[in-house]
Amino acid sequence: MNRIYNFSAGPATLPTEVLEEAQAELLDYQGSGMSIMEMSHRGKYYDAVHKEALANFRELLNVPEEYAILFLQGGATTQFSQIAMNLLGEGQVADYINAGAWSKKAIKEASIIGKVNIAADCGSEIPTRQARQEELKLSPNAAYLHCCSNETISGAQIKEFPKSDAPLVCDMSSDILSRRLNVSDFGLIYAGAQKNLGPAGVAMVIIRKDLAERVPDSVPEMLRYTTHIANDSMFNTPPTFSIYLLCLVSRWLKKKGGLEAMEAQNDRKAAELYEAIDATDFYSGTAVKEFRSTMNVTFRLATEELEKKFIAEASAKGLDGLKGHRSVGGIRASIYNAMPEAGVDALIAFMKEFEQANA
Numbered sequence: 472m473n474r475i476y477n478f479s480a481g482p483a484t485l486p487t488e489v490l491e492e493a494q495a496e497l498l499d500y501q502g503s504g505m506s507i508m509e510m511s512h513r514g515k516y517y518d519a520v521h522k523e524a525l526a527n528f529r530e531l532l533n534v535p536e537e538y539a540i541l542f543l544q545g546g547a548t549t550q551f552s553q554i555a556m557n558l559l560g561e562g563q564v565a566d567y568i569n570a571g572a573w574s575k576k577a578i579k580e581a582s583i584i585g586k587v588n589i590a591a592d593c594g595s596e597i598p599t600r601q602a603r604q605e606e607l608k609l610s611p612n613a614a615y616l617h618c619c620s621n622e623t624i625s626g627a628q629i630k631e632f633p634k635s636d637a638p639l640v641c642d643m644s645s646d647i648l649s650r651r652l653n654v655s656d657f658g659l660i661y662a663g664a665q666k667n668l669g670p671a672g673v674a675m676v677i678i679r680k681d682l683a684e685r686v687p688d689s690v691p692e693m694l695r696y697t698t699h700i701a702n703d704s705m706f707n708t709p710p711t712f713s714i715y716l717l718c719l720v721s722r723w724l725k726k727k728g729g730l731e732a733m734e735a736q737n738d739r740k741a742a743e744l745y746e747a748i749d750a751t752d753f754y755s756g757t758a759v760k761e762f763r764s765t766m767n768v769t770f771r772l773a774t775e776e777l778e779k780k781f782i783a784e785a786s787a788k789g790l791d792g793l794k795g796h797r798s799v800g801g802i803r804a805s806i807y808n809a810m811p812e813a814g815v816d817a818l819i820a821f822m823k824e825f826e827q828a829n830a
Protein backbone atom coordinates (compact mmCIF):
# COMPACT_ATOMS: atom_id res chain seq x y z
CA MET A 472 0.00 0.00 0.00
CA ASN A 473 1.21 3.46 -0.86
CA ARG A 474 -0.54 6.28 1.02
CA ILE A 475 0.82 9.63 -0.07
CA TYR A 476 0.55 12.93 1.79
CA ASN A 477 -2.57 14.50 0.37
CA PHE A 478 -2.74 18.28 0.77
CA SER A 479 -5.97 18.64 -1.21
CA ALA A 480 -8.38 21.33 -0.01
CA GLY A 481 -11.40 19.04 -0.27
CA PRO A 482 -12.45 16.35 -0.45
CA ALA A 483 -9.44 15.99 1.77
CA THR A 484 -7.29 13.46 3.52
CA LEU A 485 -8.93 11.29 6.19
CA PRO A 486 -7.22 9.59 9.12
CA THR A 487 -5.74 6.30 7.92
CA GLU A 488 -7.03 4.59 11.08
CA VAL A 489 -10.57 5.64 10.18
CA LEU A 490 -10.30 4.28 6.64
CA GLU A 491 -8.87 1.00 7.95
CA GLU A 492 -11.70 0.62 10.39
CA ALA A 493 -14.27 1.28 7.68
CA GLN A 494 -12.50 -1.22 5.44
CA ALA A 495 -12.45 -3.90 8.11
CA GLU A 496 -16.21 -3.75 8.67
CA LEU A 497 -17.27 -2.85 5.14
CA LEU A 498 -18.71 -6.22 4.11
CA ASP A 499 -20.08 -7.43 7.43
CA TYR A 500 -20.97 -4.67 9.85
CA GLN A 501 -20.68 -5.99 13.39
CA GLY A 502 -21.91 -9.46 12.49
CA SER A 503 -25.02 -8.21 10.68
CA GLY A 504 -23.98 -9.92 7.44
CA MET A 505 -24.21 -6.68 5.45
CA SER A 506 -22.56 -3.35 4.99
CA ILE A 507 -23.70 -0.34 7.04
CA MET A 508 -24.53 1.33 3.70
CA GLU A 509 -26.90 -1.48 2.73
CA MET A 510 -29.18 -1.34 5.73
CA SER A 511 -32.27 0.55 6.73
CA HIS A 512 -31.62 3.90 8.28
CA ARG A 513 -34.39 3.04 10.76
CA GLY A 514 -32.70 -0.16 11.93
CA LYS A 515 -30.77 -0.64 15.16
CA TYR A 516 -27.27 -0.65 13.64
CA TYR A 517 -27.53 2.63 11.78
CA ASP A 518 -29.57 4.23 14.55
CA ALA A 519 -26.71 3.60 17.00
CA VAL A 520 -24.19 5.16 14.58
CA HIS A 521 -26.39 8.23 14.00
CA LYS A 522 -26.93 8.81 17.72
CA GLU A 523 -23.28 8.25 18.58
CA ALA A 524 -22.09 10.72 15.92
CA LEU A 525 -24.48 13.39 17.26
CA ALA A 526 -23.45 12.73 20.86
CA ASN A 527 -19.72 12.77 20.05
CA PHE A 528 -19.90 16.07 18.17
CA ARG A 529 -21.98 17.57 20.97
CA GLU A 530 -19.30 16.51 23.44
CA LEU A 531 -16.33 17.56 21.27
CA LEU A 532 -17.75 21.02 20.55
CA ASN A 533 -19.39 21.39 23.94
CA VAL A 534 -22.73 22.21 22.27
CA PRO A 535 -25.31 23.55 24.77
CA GLU A 536 -28.79 22.00 25.18
CA GLU A 537 -30.58 24.84 23.40
CA TYR A 538 -28.76 24.07 20.16
CA ALA A 539 -29.55 21.27 17.71
CA ILE A 540 -26.94 19.47 15.61
CA LEU A 541 -28.21 18.51 12.16
CA PHE A 542 -26.86 16.38 9.34
CA LEU A 543 -28.19 17.78 6.06
CA GLN A 544 -27.60 17.23 2.37
CA GLY A 545 -26.79 19.66 -0.41
CA GLY A 546 -23.40 20.66 1.01
CA ALA A 547 -22.48 23.99 2.53
CA THR A 548 -23.67 25.54 -0.74
CA THR A 549 -27.31 24.73 -0.01
CA GLN A 550 -26.88 26.42 3.36
CA PHE A 551 -26.05 29.68 1.57
CA SER A 552 -29.71 29.94 0.55
CA GLN A 553 -31.31 27.81 3.27
CA ILE A 554 -30.03 30.14 5.98
CA ALA A 555 -31.62 33.16 4.29
CA MET A 556 -34.84 31.27 3.58
CA ASN A 557 -35.23 30.40 7.24
CA LEU A 558 -33.78 33.38 9.06
CA LEU A 559 -34.13 36.41 6.80
CA GLY A 560 -37.73 37.57 7.00
CA GLU A 561 -39.68 39.92 4.79
CA GLY A 562 -38.58 43.55 5.27
CA GLN A 563 -35.44 42.52 7.20
CA VAL A 564 -31.81 42.89 6.30
CA ALA A 565 -28.91 40.51 6.94
CA ASP A 566 -25.33 41.72 7.41
CA TYR A 567 -22.63 39.87 5.50
CA ILE A 568 -18.87 40.17 5.71
CA ASN A 569 -17.16 39.63 2.39
CA ALA A 570 -13.75 38.11 2.98
CA GLY A 571 -13.31 36.14 -0.23
CA ALA A 572 -14.70 33.62 -2.68
CA TRP A 573 -16.87 31.64 -0.25
CA SER A 574 -18.27 34.76 1.43
CA LYS A 575 -19.16 36.05 -2.02
CA LYS A 576 -21.10 32.91 -2.89
CA ALA A 577 -23.01 33.11 0.38
CA ILE A 578 -23.85 36.75 -0.34
CA LYS A 579 -24.99 35.99 -3.87
CA GLU A 580 -27.41 33.28 -2.75
CA ALA A 581 -28.79 35.25 0.20
CA SER A 582 -29.41 38.22 -2.10
CA ILE A 583 -31.78 36.07 -4.14
CA ILE A 584 -33.87 35.49 -1.03
CA GLY A 585 -33.76 38.87 0.73
CA LYS A 586 -31.96 42.09 1.51
CA VAL A 587 -28.25 41.92 2.20
CA ASN A 588 -25.97 44.61 3.62
CA ILE A 589 -22.24 44.22 3.06
CA ALA A 590 -20.91 45.01 6.53
CA ALA A 591 -17.30 44.90 5.37
CA ASP A 592 -15.67 44.18 2.05
CA CYS A 593 -12.13 42.84 1.95
CA GLY A 594 -12.90 40.01 -0.45
CA SER A 595 -10.66 41.10 -3.30
CA GLU A 596 -7.70 42.46 -1.34
CA ILE A 597 -4.27 40.94 -1.91
CA PRO A 598 -2.69 40.03 0.46
CA THR A 599 -5.93 38.47 1.60
CA ARG A 600 -7.46 38.98 5.01
CA GLN A 601 -10.55 38.89 7.16
CA ALA A 602 -12.46 41.98 8.32
CA ARG A 603 -11.61 43.81 11.53
CA GLN A 604 -14.27 44.63 14.11
CA GLU A 605 -13.73 48.40 13.80
CA GLU A 606 -14.49 48.43 10.07
CA LEU A 607 -17.87 46.68 10.35
CA LYS A 608 -20.86 48.74 9.23
CA LEU A 609 -23.68 46.88 10.94
CA SER A 610 -27.38 47.40 10.25
CA PRO A 611 -29.73 48.20 13.11
CA ASN A 612 -31.91 45.14 13.87
CA ALA A 613 -30.16 42.90 11.35
CA ALA A 614 -31.63 39.40 11.06
CA TYR A 615 -28.13 38.00 11.51
CA LEU A 616 -24.48 38.65 10.75
CA HIS A 617 -22.79 36.17 8.41
CA CYS A 618 -19.08 35.42 8.23
CA CYS A 619 -16.82 32.71 6.84
CA SER A 620 -14.38 31.59 9.52
CA ASN A 621 -11.80 30.30 7.08
CA GLU A 622 -11.65 31.35 3.45
CA THR A 623 -10.43 28.05 2.03
CA ILE A 624 -9.22 29.49 -1.27
CA SER A 625 -7.26 32.50 0.00
CA GLY A 626 -6.13 31.06 3.34
CA ALA A 627 -7.45 33.93 5.50
CA GLN A 628 -8.93 32.85 8.83
CA ILE A 629 -10.89 34.70 11.50
CA LYS A 630 -8.95 34.70 14.75
CA GLU A 631 -11.47 36.73 16.75
CA PHE A 632 -15.07 36.36 15.70
CA PRO A 633 -17.03 39.55 14.93
CA LYS A 634 -19.42 40.92 17.51
CA SER A 635 -22.85 42.38 16.87
CA ASP A 636 -26.30 42.42 18.46
CA ALA A 637 -27.60 40.09 15.78
CA PRO A 638 -27.08 36.30 15.89
CA LEU A 639 -23.78 35.30 14.32
CA VAL A 640 -24.02 32.84 11.42
CA CYS A 641 -20.76 31.25 10.37
CA ASP A 642 -19.53 29.08 7.52
CA MET A 643 -16.95 26.82 9.17
CA SER A 644 -16.62 24.36 6.31
CA SER A 645 -12.85 24.32 6.33
CA ASP A 646 -11.99 24.77 10.00
CA ILE A 647 -14.71 23.25 12.13
CA LEU A 648 -13.22 20.98 14.82
CA SER A 649 -9.76 22.41 14.18
CA ARG A 650 -9.82 24.59 17.32
CA ARG A 651 -11.83 25.19 20.45
CA LEU A 652 -15.02 27.14 20.02
CA ASN A 653 -17.64 28.80 22.17
CA VAL A 654 -20.83 27.67 20.42
CA SER A 655 -22.93 30.08 22.54
CA ASP A 656 -21.36 32.98 20.62
CA PHE A 657 -23.16 31.80 17.46
CA GLY A 658 -26.72 31.52 16.24
CA LEU A 659 -25.88 29.05 13.50
CA ILE A 660 -22.71 27.24 12.45
CA TYR A 661 -22.52 25.20 9.25
CA ALA A 662 -19.91 23.13 7.49
CA GLY A 663 -19.68 20.86 4.48
CA ALA A 664 -18.07 17.65 5.75
CA GLN A 665 -15.43 17.01 3.12
CA LYS A 666 -12.69 19.22 4.53
CA ASN A 667 -12.29 18.54 8.20
CA LEU A 668 -15.17 16.26 9.16
CA GLY A 669 -15.30 13.28 6.82
CA PRO A 670 -16.27 12.47 3.25
CA ALA A 671 -18.52 14.54 0.98
CA GLY A 672 -22.27 14.07 1.06
CA VAL A 673 -23.29 15.70 4.31
CA ALA A 674 -23.24 19.13 5.90
CA MET A 675 -23.31 19.70 9.64
CA VAL A 676 -25.46 22.52 10.99
CA ILE A 677 -25.50 23.64 14.61
CA ILE A 678 -28.43 25.95 15.24
CA ARG A 679 -29.93 27.66 18.26
CA LYS A 680 -33.37 26.10 18.24
CA ASP A 681 -35.35 29.29 18.88
CA LEU A 682 -33.91 30.86 15.70
CA ALA A 683 -35.31 28.02 13.61
CA GLU A 684 -38.81 29.09 14.67
CA ARG A 685 -38.46 32.23 12.53
CA VAL A 686 -39.09 30.24 9.35
CA PRO A 687 -41.76 31.79 7.08
CA ASP A 688 -44.74 29.66 5.98
CA SER A 689 -43.56 29.74 2.37
CA VAL A 690 -40.50 27.51 2.96
CA PRO A 691 -40.92 23.86 1.86
CA GLU A 692 -40.74 21.26 4.58
CA MET A 693 -37.42 19.75 3.46
CA LEU A 694 -35.73 23.15 3.64
CA ARG A 695 -36.94 24.05 7.12
CA TYR A 696 -34.53 23.58 10.01
CA THR A 697 -37.54 22.91 12.24
CA THR A 698 -38.31 19.78 10.19
CA HIS A 699 -34.88 18.32 10.74
CA ILE A 700 -34.74 19.34 14.39
CA ALA A 701 -38.07 17.59 15.03
CA ASN A 702 -36.90 14.45 13.24
CA ASP A 703 -33.29 14.23 14.48
CA SER A 704 -32.04 14.57 10.88
CA MET A 705 -34.06 11.48 9.88
CA PHE A 706 -36.95 13.21 8.13
CA ASN A 707 -35.94 11.40 4.96
CA THR A 708 -33.07 8.98 4.26
CA PRO A 709 -29.88 10.55 5.57
CA PRO A 710 -26.54 9.96 3.80
CA THR A 711 -25.88 6.98 6.03
CA PHE A 712 -22.40 6.01 4.87
CA SER A 713 -21.10 9.58 5.12
CA ILE A 714 -22.52 9.94 8.62
CA TYR A 715 -21.01 6.57 9.58
CA LEU A 716 -17.58 7.89 8.55
CA LEU A 717 -18.24 11.10 10.48
CA CYS A 718 -18.94 8.92 13.49
CA LEU A 719 -15.58 7.16 13.06
CA VAL A 720 -13.84 10.55 12.71
CA SER A 721 -15.56 11.79 15.89
CA ARG A 722 -14.28 8.73 17.78
CA TRP A 723 -10.80 9.34 16.37
CA LEU A 724 -10.92 12.97 17.54
CA LYS A 725 -11.93 11.92 21.03
CA LYS A 726 -9.14 9.39 21.17
CA LYS A 727 -6.64 12.04 20.04
CA GLY A 728 -7.57 14.25 22.97
CA GLY A 729 -10.41 16.35 21.53
CA LEU A 730 -10.25 19.88 20.23
CA GLU A 731 -7.67 21.14 22.69
CA ALA A 732 -5.15 18.59 21.45
CA MET A 733 -6.18 19.18 17.82
CA GLU A 734 -5.78 22.93 18.17
CA ALA A 735 -2.29 22.53 19.67
CA GLN A 736 -1.26 20.18 16.85
CA ASN A 737 -2.76 22.42 14.17
CA ASP A 738 -1.03 25.50 15.61
CA ARG A 739 2.26 23.61 15.61
CA LYS A 740 1.91 22.37 12.03
CA ALA A 741 0.91 25.79 10.69
CA ALA A 742 3.64 27.63 12.61
CA GLU A 743 6.33 25.33 11.20
CA LEU A 744 5.08 25.76 7.67
CA TYR A 745 4.78 29.55 7.88
CA GLU A 746 8.22 29.67 9.45
CA ALA A 747 9.61 27.85 6.42
CA ILE A 748 7.83 30.33 4.11
CA ASP A 749 9.09 33.37 6.03
CA ALA A 750 12.65 32.07 6.28
CA THR A 751 13.33 32.97 2.65
CA ASP A 752 12.32 35.39 -0.11
CA PHE A 753 11.96 32.41 -2.40
CA TYR A 754 8.44 31.84 -0.99
CA SER A 755 5.90 34.50 -0.03
CA GLY A 756 2.74 33.97 2.00
CA THR A 757 -0.58 35.08 0.44
CA ALA A 758 -2.57 36.10 3.54
CA VAL A 759 -1.99 39.03 5.89
CA LYS A 760 0.01 37.58 8.79
CA GLU A 761 -2.53 38.15 11.56
CA PHE A 762 -5.15 36.22 9.55
CA ARG A 763 -3.03 33.32 8.35
CA SER A 764 -5.05 30.13 8.26
CA THR A 765 -3.98 27.11 10.26
CA MET A 766 -5.82 24.94 7.74
CA ASN A 767 -5.06 26.25 4.23
CA VAL A 768 -1.54 27.61 3.92
CA THR A 769 -1.28 29.66 0.73
CA PHE A 770 1.93 30.97 -0.78
CA ARG A 771 3.57 31.97 -4.04
CA LEU A 772 6.84 31.54 -5.85
CA ALA A 773 8.43 34.14 -8.12
CA THR A 774 6.81 32.92 -11.35
CA GLU A 775 3.92 30.71 -12.40
CA GLU A 776 6.39 28.55 -14.23
CA LEU A 777 8.31 27.90 -11.03
CA GLU A 778 5.04 27.14 -9.23
CA LYS A 779 4.13 24.57 -11.87
CA LYS A 780 7.50 22.91 -11.44
CA PHE A 781 7.13 22.95 -7.65
CA ILE A 782 3.71 21.27 -7.83
CA ALA A 783 4.88 18.63 -10.31
CA GLU A 784 8.04 17.72 -8.42
CA ALA A 785 6.23 17.64 -5.08
CA SER A 786 3.60 15.36 -6.55
CA ALA A 787 6.30 13.01 -7.87
CA LYS A 788 7.61 12.81 -4.29
CA GLY A 789 4.22 11.83 -2.86
CA LEU A 790 3.19 15.33 -1.77
CA ASP A 791 -0.03 15.79 -3.68
CA GLY A 792 -2.82 18.36 -4.04
CA LEU A 793 -0.65 21.46 -3.59
CA LYS A 794 -2.00 23.38 -6.56
CA GLY A 795 -3.80 26.55 -5.49
CA HIS A 796 -7.45 27.04 -6.43
CA ARG A 797 -7.88 27.61 -10.16
CA SER A 798 -9.24 31.10 -9.55
CA VAL A 799 -6.11 32.37 -7.74
CA GLY A 800 -3.21 30.08 -8.68
CA GLY A 801 -0.16 29.73 -6.43
CA ILE A 802 0.39 26.98 -3.90
CA ARG A 803 -2.04 25.83 -1.25
CA ALA A 804 -1.17 23.26 1.37
CA SER A 805 -4.29 22.14 3.20
CA ILE A 806 -3.26 20.75 6.54
CA TYR A 807 -6.52 19.69 8.16
CA ASN A 808 -6.78 17.63 11.37
CA ALA A 809 -6.02 14.40 9.51
CA MET A 810 -2.73 15.64 8.03
CA PRO A 811 -0.03 14.16 10.28
CA GLU A 812 2.89 16.29 11.48
CA ALA A 813 5.18 14.03 9.45
CA GLY A 814 3.38 15.21 6.30
CA VAL A 815 4.12 18.84 7.10
CA ASP A 816 7.74 17.94 7.91
CA ALA A 817 8.04 16.20 4.54
CA LEU A 818 6.65 19.26 2.76
CA ILE A 819 9.07 21.59 4.54
CA ALA A 820 12.01 19.33 3.65
CA PHE A 821 10.89 19.38 0.01
CA MET A 822 10.54 23.18 0.04
CA LYS A 823 14.14 23.54 1.21
CA GLU A 824 15.41 21.10 -1.41
CA PHE A 825 13.43 22.82 -4.16
CA GLU A 826 14.75 26.22 -3.19
CA GLN A 827 18.35 24.99 -3.23
CA ALA A 828 17.90 23.54 -6.69
CA ASN A 829 16.04 26.52 -8.17
CA ALA A 830 17.10 29.69 -6.35
Ligand SMILES: *Cc1c(COP(=O)(O)O)cnc(C)c1O
Pocket residue numbers: 481545546547548549573619621622623642643644645663664666
Ligand atom coordinates in the same frame (compact mmCIF):
# COMPACT_ATOMS: atom_id res chain seq x y z
C1 LIG B 1 -15.84 23.90 0.31
C2 LIG B 1 -16.52 25.05 0.93
C3 LIG B 1 -17.88 25.33 0.69
C4 LIG B 1 -18.71 24.52 -0.27
O1 LIG B 1 -19.01 23.29 0.23
P1 LIG B 1 -19.92 22.26 -0.62
O2 LIG B 1 -20.10 21.17 0.40
O3 LIG B 1 -19.14 21.85 -1.81
O4 LIG B 1 -21.18 22.91 -0.95
C5 LIG B 1 -18.43 26.40 1.33
N1 LIG B 1 -17.73 27.18 2.15
C6 LIG B 1 -16.42 26.96 2.41
C7 LIG B 1 -15.68 27.85 3.35
C8 LIG B 1 -15.78 25.88 1.80
O5 LIG B 1 -14.49 25.65 2.05
